[in-house]
Amino acid sequence: MANPIIHAANIVKDYGTARALHGVSLSIAEGEFVALVGPSGCGKTTLLKILAGFEDPTEGALSIEGRDMAGVPAAKRPTRMVFQKLALFPHKTVAENIGFPLKLAKTNKAEIATRVRAMLDLMHLKPEYLNRYPAQLSGGEQQRVALARALVSRPGVLLLDEPMSALDAKLKKSLQAELKKLHRELGTSFVLVTHDLEEAMMLADRICVMRGGRVVQIGTPSDIYYRPVETFVAGFIGETNFLPVSVTRVGDGPATIVSPLAGNVPATLAEPNISPVFSGSGGSLLVRPETLRLVRGDAVAGEWLLSGIVEEYFIKGSSTQYRVRIAGRDAPLIVDLAGSLQLPADVGEAVQVGFQPSQAFLLAGQA
Numbered sequence: 001m002a003n004p005i006i007h008a009a010n011i012v013k014d015y016g017t018a019r020a021l022h023g024v025s026l027s028i029a030e031g032e033f034v035a036l037v038g039p040s041g042c043g044k045t046t047l048l049k050i051l052a053g054f055e056d057p058t059e060g061a062l063s064i065e066g067r068d069m070a071g072v073p074a075a076k077r078p079t080r081m082v083f084q085k086l087a088l089f090p091h092k093t094v095a096e097n098i099g100f101p102l103k104l105a106k107t108n109k110a111e112i113a114t115r116v117r118a119m120l121d122l123m124h125l126k127p128e129y130l131n132r133y134p135a136q137l138s139g140g141e142q143q144r145v146a147l148a149r150a151l152v153s154r155p156g157v158l159l160l161d162e163p164m165s166a167l168d169a170k171l172k173k174s175l176q177a178e179l180k181k182l183h184r185e186l187g188t189s190f191v192l193v194t195h196d197l198e199e200a201m202m203l204a205d206r207i208c209v210m211r212g213g214r215v216v217q218i219g220t221p222s223d224i225y226y227r228p229v230e231t232f233v234a235g236f237i238g239e240t241n242f243l244p245v246s247v248t249r250v251g252d253g254p255a256t257i258v259s260p261l262a263g264n265v266p267a268t269l270a271e272p273n274i275s276p277v278f279s280g281s282g283g284s285l286l287v288r289p290e291t292l293r294l295v296r297g298d299a300v301a302g303e304w305l306l307s308g309i310v311e312e313y314f315i316k317g318s319s320t321q322y323r324v325r326i327a328g329r330d331a332p333l334i335v336d337l338a339g340s341l342q343l344p345a346d347v348g349e350a351v352q353v354g355f356q357p358s359q360a361f362l363l364a365g366q367a
């Protein structure tokens, strides 16, 4: 990356004798939206706090906007952070809360009033809210005030620690849409910690998947979803199917795969459909549920067919999910079909499930 706004190199963080980060490196471009995801305790918040200056790294280097951040306190960094739990001042009005960073910076009163008003408009908060106290606002409105306060001093980087996790589903959706719009309008870099993988896929330009204090993969949402480097990443983001396959491959070229579950019909996978860390003669084929179909009549050219019995289905509205029990495989196959008024198969029915193996992705190891 040419001129990253954030460049973290080999960040290690120890809390006493426990190591929370084991050498994390991450570069974020100006104006980029990056989501940090991973299981609880993997170090997402620790990394965010190190970027913000609320924690010091034990080892490693961090520069933001080209400046070394060693010894630079949070208030002097070009970053602002929004927390999961609101950190608004309860005894200050909305106007005082939003204007607080400007008051600290000794900005004159008229300028503060103008910029607070502009933030209010940007966050779609009504002008009459200016004199209210946080307790007189809904949870979503309070979170908008917190965002306004973080953005009023025009930081280069906005750090968001699960800002929407305390909101109900509907509010969350509307704030997510606003956050995406806000990011596009402002051109500020956003780093979002979230548990919600759908949220990460919807909002981020790139997703950084962490596990046990390490970065496992950084990539675009579609890279992470369709081309995960490990079964851990594939299983972490979205529901999926893994099929064990035998692999023949020379060097880094295409691979020939077969599976006894699909009648040992060979298929060829091109190099972009093979994990860069794949090696050996056995692997797991990642087959996303929406790439499977129920086959009536003949298979199309190249398609792999698996025979099974419908175990259960779930009507989800725009889609219907089938779980199909296949002989020789422990977990049922998950098949997502477009929703339809008439169900294509009932529980207990024998069906054939088909997919194009050339569209699937080959991972190392058995899932």
Ligand SMILES: Nc1ncnc2c1ncn2[C@@H]1O[C@H](COP(=O)(O)OP(=O)(O)OP(=O)(O)O)[C@@H](O)[C@H]1O
Residues within 6 Å of the ligand: 015, 018, 019, 020, 038, 039, 040, 041, 042, 043, 044, 045, 046, 047, 195
């Ligand atoms: N102040 C602290 N003192 C000691 N250990 C800490 C401290 N803060 C975090 N840890 C530990 O460091 C590890 C990483 O924690 P962190 O909060 O960064 O994870 P996380 O990925 O954000 O988790 P979650 O998704 O549950 O919020 C955990 O094992 C946690 O217990």
